[in-house]
Amino acid sequence: MGLILKLLAGILLGTFIGLYTPHWFGNLLITFKVLFGQLLFFTIPLLILFFITSGIAALPQNSGKLLGRTLGIAYLSTIIAGVIAFFAASIVVPMLATEAKEVAGLVGTTLTPYIELNIPPLFNVMTALALAFIFGLGIAATQAQQLKSLSDQGRDIIELLLVNVIIPLLPFYIAGVFAEMAAAGTVFTTLKTFGIILILAISLHWIYIVSMFVIAGMKAGVSPVRLIKNMLPAYFTALGTMSSAATIPVTLQCTKNNNVNEDVANFTVPLCATTHLAGSTITIVSCTVAVMVLHNSLAIPSFMAVLPFILMLGIVMLAAPGVPGGAVMSAVGLLGSMLGFGETAIALMIALYMAQDSFGTACNVTGDGAIALLVNEAAPSTEHEPS
Structure with missing residues (x-):
């Protein structure tokens, strides 16, 4: 929650700087934004490579049907x-x-960086994704422990960079973006759309949660209201922790209270905590449309044009970093490579996403309980109603 407050402070600070401070001061903030942006976009392909490789390689090897069923539903x-x-x-x-x-057309017309530094990524996002699947599946098939250790260590290094450098500095990066927009005269239109899209995303989260538990309740022959009620402790815990992984103990207990078989719950809940990010996907897709509306240079695509992005996003979400903002960081590369997002559009996406990250996480973990119920109905399970 402190990160959200810092992000909001960054938005307010950037708006104030863009509207009321001398241009030389704004240019200092823009210089930081440009340099930080180079680090961010250099890191994204490495994040995708190491996290997805490590995630695929770490999937359980001796639970074929249960694993396939859980990942398929997720x-x-x-x-x-x-x-x-x-x-x-x-x-x-x-x-x-x-x-x-x-x-997009106004960015940089009034505020310009004093220093520009080009740090090209080692490879593009799609190359990183292809490499991740090749090595991840290869490690899983051959049990290549040295490569697995290398991918895990690479993941840990990138996560360390995210937690200690990139995530803490994001509020200043967002402040630079809003300073540019304030100087260009577009900030208030952007903030208006921000509020609307956040309300829309949270509303869609609950529509999704209710729909999932209606389906699960019909298959289990149990009232969806009772199922959702039993999952509320996990929902509110996730609001506070902003972490699916940190909420696992509570999610497990809530899932078992819905009378999911203990073995099924113990398998599906930890797995879904890192592979099922439906709530995060709702927010990312909603915010994508909002940012495209704000940028006349980015036309809102047809459904068939955006469907490949959603399909790829679902794959990337299977191994998104388990840190606040990890989902949107994983999606950044796809936004640029598949939808043509520039740096400013991506910065807006990050700001929008981070402002509701706790609600997206809460939706994710609550949906995990529904998936556990669906898997439970397809596997040997108890038949009693939830407590």
Whole structure:
């Protein structure tokens, strides 16, 4: 929650600097933004490579049917959540942002960095994704322990960079973006759309949660209201922790209270904590549409044009870093390579996502309970009603 407050402070500080301070002061902040942006975009392909490789290589080897069933439901859930979010945002956001001005074309016209440094990534995002699958599946098949250790150590280094450098400095990066927009005169339109899209995302989270438990309740023959009620402790715990992994003990107990077989719960809940990010996907897709509305240079694509992005996003979400903002960091590369997002558009995405990260995480873990129920109904399980 402290990170969210710092992010909001960064938005306010950047707006104030862009509106009221001398240009030389704003240029200092923009210089930091440009340099930090180079580090961020250099890191993204490495993040995708190491996290997805490590995630695939670490999947349990002796639980074939249960593993396939759980991952299949988690992936399908994520894709459906993204599709629903796209249609909802495509209908709602344009009606609420008719006065949106072009942001991308105005960036840099009034505030310019004193220093520019080019740090090209070692490889692009799609290359990183292909390498991650080749090495991840190869390590899982051959049990190449040295390569597995290398991918795990690489993941740990990138996570250390995220936790100690990138995430703490994000508020200053966002402040630079909003300083640019304030100087260009587009900040208030952006903030108006921010509020609307956050309300939309949280509303879609609950529509998703209710839908998942209606389906699970129908298969289990139990009232969805009772199932959701039993999962509320996990939802509110995730709001505070902003971490699916940190909420696992509570999610496990809530899932068992819904009378999921203990072995099924012990397998599915920890696995889904790192592979099922439907709530995060809802937010990312909703925010994507909002940012496209704010940028006249980014046309809102048709459903068939955005579907490949949603399908790839579902794959990337399977191994997103388990840190605050980890999901959007994993999505950054896809936004640039598949939808043409520039640095300013990506910075807006990060700001929008981080502002609701706790709600997206809460949706993720609550949905994990529904997936456990669905897996339970397809596997040997007890037949009693939840407590």
